[in-house]
Amino acid sequence: MNLPLATVSKVLKFSCVDGPGNRLVLFLQGCNFACPTCHNPHTMKLCNDCGDCVPECPTGALTIVQGKVVHDPNICDQCDRCLDVCPINANPKVTQYNVDDVLALLYQNKPFLNGITISGGEATTQLKFIIALFTAIKTDEKLKDLTCFIDSNGYLPEAAWKTVLPVTDGVMLDIKAFDNTLHSLLTTRSNQRVLASAKQLFAAGKLHELRYLLIPGRTDSSQEIKELADFVRALDSATPLRLNAFQHHGVKGEALTWPTMKEPDTERIAAELRSAGLTNVVVPAVYI
Amino acid sequence: MSELLKRFKGITEDPGLSFTQKARYLSLEAENSLPYPELDEETAKALEERVICDMYEGHAPFKPRYVMPDYSVVLEKGSTFLELDPATTLDEAINSLMIAYHHVPSVTNMPVFIGRLDNLLLRFCDDVSDEDLYKKLKLFWRYLDRVLPDAFMHANVGPTDNRVARTIMRIDAELKQIAPNLTFIWDPEVSSDEIFSQACESIIECSKPHIANNPLHQPLFDEYGYGVASCYNVLPLCGGASTLTRINLREVARRSKDTADFFENVLPKYIDLNFRLTEARIDHLFNKSGFFEGFLVKEGWISRDRFTAMYGIFAMAQCVDELQAKEGRSGKYGHDETANQLGHRISKVLFEAVEARPMENCWRGKAMLHSQAGLSDDDGCTPGVRIPYGSEPDPVTHVQALAEHHAFYPSGVSEILTLDETIENNPAALEQLVKGAFSLGFREFSANVSNNDLVRITGYMVRLSDIEKFKECGGSRINTTVLGAEAADKGKILERAPRVMSHELAPRYSQ
Numbered sequence: 021m022n023l024p025l026a027t028v029s030k031v032l033k034f035s036c037v038d039g040p041g042n043r044l045v046l047f048l049q050g051c052n053f054a055c056p057t058c059h060n061p062h063t064m065k066l067c068n069d070c071g072d073c074v075p076e077c078p079t080g081a082l083t084i085v086q087g088k089v090v091h092d093p094n095i096c097d098q099c100d101r102c103l104d105v106c107p108i109n110a111n112p113k114v115t116q117y118n119v120d121d122v123l124a125l126l127y128q129n130k131p132f133l134n135g136i137t138i139s140g141g142e143a144t145t146q147l148k149f150i151i152a153l154f155t156a157i158k159t160d161e162k163l164k165d166l167t168c169f170i171d172s173n174g175y176l177p178e179a180a181w182k183t184v185l186p187v188t189d190g191v192m193l194d195i196k197a198f199d200n201t202l203h204s205l206l207t208t209r210s211n212q213r214v215l216a217s218a219k220q221l222f223a224a225g226k227l228h229e230l231r232y233l234l235i236p237g238r239t240d241s242s243q244e245i246k247e248l249a250d251f252v253r254a255l256d257s258a259t260p261l262r263l264n265a266f267q268h269h270g271v272k273g274e275a276l277t278w279p280t281m282k283e284p285d286t287e288r289i290a291a292e293l294r295s296a297g298l299t300n301v302v303v304p305a306v307y308i
Numbered sequence: 309m310s311e312l313l314k315r316f317k318g319i320t321e322d323p324g325l326s327f328t329q330k331a332r333y334l335s336l337e338a339e340n341s342l343p344y345p346e347l348d349e350e351t352a353k354a355l356e357e358r359v360i361c362d363m364y365e366g367h368a369p370f371k372p373r374y375v376m377p378d379y380s381v382v383l384e385k386g387s388t389f390l391e392l393d394p395a396t397t398l399d400e401a402i403n404s405l406m407i408a409y410h411h412v413p414s415v416t417n418m419p420v421f422i423g424r425l426d427n428l429l430l431r432f433c434d435d436v437s438d439e440d441l442y443k444k445l446k447l448f449w450r451y452l453d454r455v456l457p458d459a460f461m462h463a464n465v466g467p468t469d470n471r472v473a474r475t476i477m478r479i480d481a482e483l484k485q486i487a488p489n490l491t492f493i494w495d496p497e498v499s500s501d502e503i504f505s506q507a508c509e510s511i512i513e514c515s516k517p518h519i520a521n522n523p524l525h526q527p528l529f530d531e532y533g534y535g536v537a538s539c540y541n542v543l544p545l546c547g548g549a550s551t552l553t554r555i556n557l558r559e560v561a562r563r564s565k566d567t568a569d570f571f572e573n574v575l576p577k578y579i580d581l582n583f584r585l586t587e588a589r590i591d592h593l594f595n596k597s598g599f600f601e602g603f604l605v606k607e608g609w610i611s612r613d614r615f616t617a618m619y620g621i622f623a624m625a626q627c628v629d630e631l632q633a634k635e636g637r638s639g640k641y642g643h644d645e646t647a648n649q650l651g652h653r654i655s656k657v658l659f660e661a662v663e664a665r666p667m668e669n670c671w672r673g674k675a676m677l678h679s680q681a682g683l684s685d686d687d688g689c690t691p692g693v694r695i696p697y698g699s700e701p702d703p704v705t706h707v708q709a710l711a712e713h714h715a716f717y718p719s720g721v722s723e724i725l726t727l728d729e730t731i732e733n734n735p736a737a738l739e740q741l742v743k744g745a746f747s748l749g750f751r752e753f754s755a756n757v758s759n760n761d762l763v764r765i766t767g768y769m770v771r772l773s774d775i776e777k778f779k780e781c782g783g784s785r786i787n788t789t790v791l792g793a794e795a796a797d798k799g800k801i802l803e804r805a806p807r808v809m810s811h812e813l814a815p816r817y818s819q
């Protein structure tokens with residue numbers, strides 16, 4: 021049997037920012053964007069077993085077994101030295117999960133959960149696993165009241181969305197920018213598919229929330245904000261829109277020289293969007 | 309001048325104390341200049357070494373530690389002693405309660421329990437409009453905070469969904485006062501989803517109320533039921549608790565060679581000594597103090613045979629870590645399965661020991677085990693069975709690690725879950741967390757939302773802005789601020805006291 025496996029960088033049993041209620045969140049490793057503003061850059065790429073991180077590990081938690089880098093979580097003290105030295109933004113500390121592993125986690129934490137969210141990296145780069153997992157949840161008597169959500173950058177093409185939406189209750193979608201040149205600068209990709217995904221998900225009734233990252237001097241221009249307002253209004257002015265404010269926490273490289281987004285400016289833009297008719301604009305609860 | 313007289317003089321001349329605080333400390337010093345109730349040598353030594361502890365309650369117990377009156381008596385029958393007629397309107401009922409509170413003693417001399425307020429007041433509300441109810445209760449709430457400003461004073465509402473409970477929670481979230489503390493008693497069979505949601509939203513607003521799991525508490529009590537007082541003491545109504553004594557489990561572990569020695573010899577020894585201490589104090593209260601001859605008993609507010617003894621423990625975390633180290637294991641309490649199971653085993657042993665020991669002058673002839681939330685100077689010891697502050701895992705793992713303890717602590721066990729402020733946008737997550745915790749056997753649930761001005765320290769509330777002010781200019785109206793500042797600043801003793809002291813947590817005068 022060829023059971024799908026997921027490469028998971030982290031599991032949270034408690035998250036109140038990844039969809040409705042408390043959610044178990046699975047962070048999958050690997051992304052098809054490469055945003056300089058990413059606050060989890062070590063989730064971007066899959067490890068190529070180059071071995072560079074192995075001698076750097078102070079506790080000996082990393083070894084090479086038959087050409088593969090192996091991580092022993094019992095010895096690891098989570099210093100994250102390996103993440104710092106990896107030349108490609110990968111992570112040697114990932115775990116492989118099959119569907120049953122995740123179902124077991126859900127059983128164990130069921131009384132605390134409203135649902136599960138697959139995040140990333142970019143969740144949809146491991147689409148087969150998501151479909152298998154969500155299908156299993158929906159057909160499990162004890163788990164089927166859990167809602168199944170995906171947190172996505174929207175780069176998945178239309179046909180692929182169609183394969184996962186029947187077992188998906190909602191998607192949180194990031195829009196990085198409306199100007200396509202700016203979008204390419206911020207993500208390395210064009211925004212056409214992202215905008216199309218937003219419309220497709222909305223039409224399917226599965227767009228739970230749109231997210232927009234405010235970066236001073238880049239995505240906070242009046243033109244961008246106007247296009248954001250127009251785009252949301254064209255869907256439904258009550259669509260939940262979460263404004264995120266760019267901060268340096270976790271960021272690596274060039275974007276550390278970019279200014280952070282401050283609370284008053286975020287509030288001002290939220291107010292502008294509200295006066296443009298959007299009725300469900302959410303601002304960050306905290307700026308760190 | 310003798311040492312004692314010097315202390316008296318010091319108190320009267322302390323410029324940092326208000327005159328009421330001086331009066332209180334003078335009375336405590338006077339009480340403590342009397343000889344202690346007679347203890348055998350071994351018990352006295354354990355008390356001296358603070359392996360067992362009397363909460364510095366004073367040498368001559370002349371009032372129970374926690375009094376839980378049935379206030380419906382004064383509302384329905386009035387009081388001959390206080391010359392009160394039965395209440396016939398909401399105004400009269402609130403007024404009678406305000407008077408009654410001043411005659412209810414406790415360890416702090418302020419009432420620690422002010423009633424299950426919706427049960428008490430609802431029948432006077434039929435012809436009161438929503439608006440009037442709101443106005444009257446709001447004034448009542450302001451009165452409580454300003455006149456009885458002790459964060460241990462505790463009001464209860466629920467489990468039914470009713471106007472009084474809703475209005476009180478609304479006012480409490482609006483005013484964000486430290487006092488009174490508030491418990492919402494939740495019962496999935498009785499409470500509506502709406503009032504449960506309101507309670508959770510209120511927690512996000514001001515870290516109150518504390519939520520009690522009625523299906524676990526109610527069966528332990530009889531038709532009179534129970535109330536939640538002070539910081540999460542679950543006690544028989546129309547009675548209370550005579551005493552609270554406690555074992556410092558860290559000290560017990562330090563005196564043990566290894567785990568086997570702990571369970572076989574050292575713990576049983578100190579369990580016994582703490583019982584002896586409890587008995588000596590109860591004996592004084594019941595047989596020497598004359599407390600039960602007073603009008604509260606005569607008029608039926610309380611009943612002599614409804615006082616339990618709270619048998620407390622604390623520093624479970626340090627105890628387990630100490631024993632783990634003695635066994636050469638590194639796993640820490642709260643994080644490691646073996647360590648957690650060792651903790652559960654200790655709780656079970658304690659519970660069985662308390663159940664097995666007959667106690668005189670004690671409700672149902674037995675004491676009740678209690679996970680004690682701490683004084684502000686418990687240096688390095690974590691309250692009750694809690695996971696040390698700052699090292700708590702995520703809230704779900706936290707609950708899972710501790711749930712098994714709860715069955716063993718019938719007179720209360722409080723955890724404080726710290727939630728980050730992102731919960732603000734998602735109250736459903738909090739609701740699910742409470743439901744999850746209760747389904748695993750949590751008796752009680754309290755949370756701190758980290759950007760709230762109002763936060764719990766060891767179970768009582770303080771305002772962070774008061775602590776700031778207190779540190780800057782020395783002096784706060786609310787007594788628990790001091791303890792908060794102390795607890796926050798680790799053992800840093802205040803130089804100037806605020807307007808009101810936390811009586812329960814500051815049981816001694818310290819210069």
Ligand code: SF4
Binds near residue numbers: 095
């Ligand atoms: S985080 Fe990485 S470098 Fe640090 S101990 Fe763990 S495996 Fe080694």
Ligand code: SF4
Binds near residue numbers: 066070102106109110
């Ligand atoms: S994590 Fe990075 S450095 Fe380590 S082996 Fe993989 S690719 Fe190389």
